[in-house]
Amino acid sequence: MQKLINDPEDYVDEMLDGMTAAHPGLRRLDGTEVLARADGPVDGKVGVVSGGGSGHEPTHAGYIGDGMLDGAAAGAVFTSPAADQLEEMVEAADGGEGVLCVVKNYEGDVMNFDTAADIAEMQDVEVEQVVVNDDVAVEDSLYTSGRRGVCGTILVHKAAGAKAAAGGDLSAVADVARKVVDNVGTMGVALTSCVTPEKGEPTFDLPEDEIELGIGIHGEPGVERTETMTADEIADTLLENVLDDLDVDGDDEVVTIVNGMGGTPLSELYIVNRRVQERLGDEGVVVHDAWVGDYMTSLDMKGCSVTVCRVDDELKELLDAPADTPALTIQG
Numbered sequence: 001m002q003k004l005i006n007d008p009e010d011y012v013d014e015m016l017d018g019m020t021a022a023h024p025g026l027r028r029l030d031g032t033e034v035l036a037r038a039d040g041p042v043d044g045k046v047g048v049v050s051g052g053g054s055g056h057e058p059t060h061a062g063y064i065g066d067g068m069l070d071g072a073a074a075g076a077v078f079t080s081p082a083a084d085q086l087e088e089m090v091e092a093a094d095g096g097e098g099v100l101c102v103v104k105n106y107e108g109d110v111m112n113f114d115t116a117a118d119i120a121e122m123q124d125v126e127v128e129q130v131v132v133n134d135d136v137a138v139e140d141s142l143y144t145s146g147r148r149g150v151c152g153t154i155l156v157h158k159a160a161g162a163k164a165a166a167g168g169d170l171s172a173v174a175d176v177a178r179k180v181v182d183n184v185g186t187m188g189v190a191l192t193s194c195v196t197p198e199k200g201e202p203t204f205d206l207p208e209d210e211i212e213l214g215i216g217i218h219g220e221p222g223v224e225r226t227e228t229m230t231a232d233e234i235a236d237t238l239l240e241n242v243l244d245d246l247d248v249d250g251d252d253e254v255v256t257i258v259n260g261m262g263g264t265p266l267s268e269l270y271i272v273n274r275r276v277q278e279r280l281g282d283e284g285v286v287v288h289d290a291w292v293g294d295y296m297t298s299l300d301m302k303g304c305s306v307t308v309c310r311v312d313d314e315l316k317e318l319l320d321a322p323a324d325t326p327a328l329t330i331q332g
Contacts, residue, residue, distance in 0.1 A: 001200040003300075008197040012054045012074055016061070023326045025065055033081065034089045035061040036071040046164040046173045047071070047093030050102040050157060051086060052109050053078040055196070056217060059296040062327030063154065068161035069325070070099075077196050077299070078218045080108030086116035090125060098126035098170035102156050102177060104149030105133040128170055130177040132156050134307070136185045136245035137214030137223050148216050151259045151296040151307045152184035155319065158328070162321035176318060180309060185242040188305030189234055190215035190222070192263065194298045213237060217261075217298045231268065235275035238306040243283070246310060250284030255291070255319055257307035262297030264304055269293065272304055288316055295327070 005011055012033055019035065020026050027038040034051075041047060050060045051073030060072035070093035073081035090099050099120070103113045110131060117127040134152030160177040168176070190212045193202035203219035206212060211229060214222030229237070248254065258273040260266070273292045280287055288311055296305075311319065322332035 001195055003197060005197050011197045012076060016074060019061060029088055029092055032085050032088055033074045034071060034085055035064060036092045037064055040070050041093050041095040043095045044097060045095045046097045046170050047095055047099035048161050048164050049089050049093045049099060051081050052104055053080060055299045056296050058327030063157050063325045065325035067165050067321055067323030068157050080112050083112040083115035086112055087119045090116055090120040090127060091123060094125045100160055100170060100173050100177060101127060101129045102153065102160065103129055103131045104153055105131050105146055107145060126170060128174040130174055130181060132181055134184045134186045136242055137187045150186045150217055151257055151305050152186045154295045155184055155309050156180045159315055159318040162318040183310040184307060185245045186305050186307040187238045187241045188215050189213050189238060189303045191302040194219055194301035217296060231271045232275045235272045236279060239276050239279055242306060242308045246308060248285060248308060248310060252310050253286040253288050255289045255309045255311050256287060257291040257295060259296055259305045259307065260294040261301040261303040262294060263300040263302040269304055276306060
């Protein structure tokens with residue numbers, strides 16, 4: 001294992017201190033693994049928070065700031081944050097109008113967010129939760145009942161954050177988040193395993209001449225292990241599965257994400273995006289916007305995922321709205 005770390009047990013703690021040192025708009029809640037807006041909570045605005053295991057950076061804390069999240073909790077690598085940490089995050093994000101929790105569909109995350117919401121509501125904080133399950137590849141997995149929550153979560157953060165920034169009440173912010181969930185799908189591929197700091201060796205065995213389609217962001221098994229494919233073949237496979245799941249046709253307008261898993265050069269992601277856009281054009285699907293980069297990773301895994309989100313005028317306005325965060329900036 002070759003990693004820029006000290007003691008693996010200090011991995012998350014030192015990462016969070018490094019983030020706050022680099023981004024003065026972030027603050028760390030004392031005694032926690034929770035980051036929040038340095039100027040928060042914002043009075044009169046619905047708080048929007050998220051969280052999950054570390055190792056997916058810039059998810060989640062990279063999206064804290066104007067127009068997106070108000071707080072994010074970091075668990076150990078690939079491990080849900082504890083309920084007490086999540087509850088402190090919720091309270092820190094409450095500006096008097098309630099808090100929306102955006103939860104990826106993993107059993108530990110869902111259970112701990114449920115507990116945190118119950119505790120926060122005892123403290124008179126109104127809480128809504130939206131569970132994201134955009135992975136079209138696998139219905140049930142090692143860590144989920146139902147589909148996994150993956151890169152489509154970022155679009156939920158963006159739309160909900162924009163609705164909150166525009167003054168929407170808690171019900172309206174939650175409705176927008178659910179609207180994205182109902183219209184987004186993602187599928188990924190692994191070219192290599194990731195290496196967790198604690199384990200120090202590949203999480204799973206993947207021969208050099210094979211790839212795994214439908215892989216999860218923690219290295220969970222996918223739907224098929226096959227011989228190495230070209231970038232176009234991978235793009236076609238991922239895109240076709242997502243479009244079939246969403247039933248997208250030529251009358252639809254979409255936003256796409258070609259997301260890196262942490263170890264793939266940006267140049268290769270652009271090659272995949274080239275094919276994705278070509279195929280959507282062939283299908284007559286209008287692409288409102290195309291995002292390319294590392295949005296939700298799996299440490300140093302080589303691979304990518306393709307996300308498609310069907311959009312209407314409301315979602316286009318919210319996804320185009322200004323945002324100023326460490327990982328995503330959109331000019332108004």
